[in-house]
Amino acid sequence: MNKPANAPARNTKVMNRFDLTSRLVAKLKHQEAVIGGIGNTNFDLWAAGQRPQNFYMLGSMGLAFPIALGVALAQPKRRVFALEGDGSILMQMGCLSTIATLQPKNLTMIVMDNGIYQITGAQPTPAAVVSDIVAIAIGCGLANSAWAADEEDFERLVDQSLSASGPSLIGVRIDDKPGTGATRRDPVQIRERFMLGLGVREAL
Amino acid sequence: MAAAEGQTSSQSSHKRASPEKTSAEKTSAEKTWHEVVLQTLKRNDIRLVPYVPDRVLTTLIKDLHADPFFTTFPTAREEEAVGIVSGAWMGGLRGAVLMQTSGFATLANVLASLAIPYQIPLILFVSERGTLGEFNYGQSLVCRTMRPVLDSLAMEHHTATRLDEFEFIVDRSIKQAIATQAPVALILSPLLTGGKVFDK
Numbered sequence: 001m002n003k004p005a006n007a008p009a010r011n012t013k014v015m016n017r018f019d020l021t022s023r024l025v026a027k028l029k030h031q032e033a034v035i036g037g038i039g040n041t042n043f044d045l046w047a048a049g050q051r052p053q054n055f056y057m058l059g060s061m062g063l064a065f066p067i068a069l070g071v072a073l074a075q076p077k078r079r080v081f082a083l084e085g086d087g088s089i090l091m092q093m094g095c096l097s098t099i100a101t102l103q104p105k106n107l108t109m110i111v112m113d114n115g116i117y118q119i120t121g122a123q124p125t126p127a128a129v130v131s132d133i134v135a136i137a138i139g140c141g142l143a144n145s146a147w148a149a150d151e152e153d154f155e156r157l158v159d160q161s162l163s164a165s166g167p168s169l170i171g172v173r174i175d176d177k178p179g180t181g182a183t184r185r186d187p188v189q190i191r192e193r194f195m196l197g198l199g200v201r202e203a204l
Numbered sequence: 205m206a207a208a209e210g211q212t213s214s215q216s217s218h219k220r221a222s223p224e225k226t227s228a229e230k231t232s233a234e235k236t237w238h239e240v241v242l243q244t245l246k247r248n249d250i251r252l253v254p255y256v257p258d259r260v261l262t263t264l265i266k267d268l269h270a271d272p273f274f275t276t277f278p279t280a281r282e283e284e285a286v287g288i289v290s291g292a293w294m295g296g297l298r299g300a301v302l303m304q305t306s307g308f309a310t311l312a313n314v315l316a317s318l319a320i321p322y323q324i325p326l327i328l329f330v331s332e333r334g335t336l337g338e339f340n341y342g343q344s345l346v347c348r349t350m351r352p353v354l355d356s357l358a359m360e361h362h363t364a365t366r367l368d369e370f371e372f373i374v375d376r377s378i379k380q381a382i383a384t385q386a387p388v389a390l391i392l393s394p395l396l397t398g399g400k401v402f403d404k
Binding site: 033055057058060061063065066067068069070071072073074075078093095097098101102191194195198199200 | 284292316
């Protein structure tokens with residue numbers, strides 16, 4: 001087997017999902033949309049503060065980036081963030097090429113990489129030891145992809161993505177901690193509140 | 205899933221209206237099925253059309269790309285396209301997904317965990333392989349799973365076989381999906397499209 005090409009990741013600090021999610025949410029001042037992927041990713045988004053512009057996935061593993069792409073296409077003036085786990089992105093890698101082709105200017109993707117399926121018992125993903133998700137994203141045509149070295153670098157990359165001329169992807173290495181909160185499992189209310197938050201609907 | 209083998213049958217016989225039909229029927233019958241899809245999408249302001257291609261859908265896909273009204277592009281998987289149009293609808297942009305029977309077979313999880321429970325008016329056009337002259341046994345097997353999956357989810361679906369009622373089915377199904385916030389699958393039978401036959 002080839003030597004792993006993820007030298008930058010090896011030098012990257014192992015951070016915490018809830019801390020990084022909280023840092024992102026604290027930066028959102030312009031009703032930015034945030035799509036939280038299945039499991040711990042959206043549990044931590046929920047725990048970081050329940051904004052009306054947050055969408056929480058209760059299934060459809062792997063679709064945080066496609067859903068975010070749809071929102072970004074529908075509302076090109078709104079900044080859209082998508083939070084996804086490494087196991088999830090492995091399930092839907094083709095979407096990276098779709099996004100690279102469409103080049104939405106208003107989409108920032110964040111991959112929370114702990115190398116495990118934490119929620120099912122911390123089993124390692126098939127990519128855990130050998131694959132570099134940021135290198136994969138670059139290979140898919142997402143030139144604006146980088147590992148965050150530490151928390152400050154993560155915040156810098158988020159700020160940088162806001163003025164990028166195309167989509168950005170930020171990889172963060174995280175620990176094996178479970179999510180901090182638990183999303184209320186009410187799909188219709190989640191969807192309706194999100195549409196209210198995006199200005200698509202008016203309250204009943 | 206869209207192998208280059210085989211060809212789409214000609215539907216030129218549908219292009220001419222028979223003399224005994226009323227003028228309203230003539231207008232409908234003079235269109236091809238794919239013109240009906242494109243125009244009905246447009247009339248219902250459905251602008252976003254991601255797809256995984258199928259031989260039968262070739263002309264429709266080409267015409268969607270040629271029309272600046274539509275944002276249309278290929279996706280790597282059908283569920284990816286479902287995610288995209290779901291997000292777009294929540295953001296105020298209507299969409300529909302084009303695929304083949306075997307592609308529909310990959311959607312049970314996303315229908316059951318996104319489109320249906322979140323009440324998203326997902327509109328699917330499925331070009332039907334696997335019946336009425338299928339030459340690939342795998343296609344005929346996977347085709348048999350499609351309607352049981354739709355029925356087990358109690359999802360609205362129609363199989364379009366006739367050009368004269370096609371516009372009614374498409375237009376009313378789109379309107380019902382949006383009004384009731386429930387997904388719909390429109391299955392395009394070889395009786396409508398000519399299907400794909402192995403003749404070389």
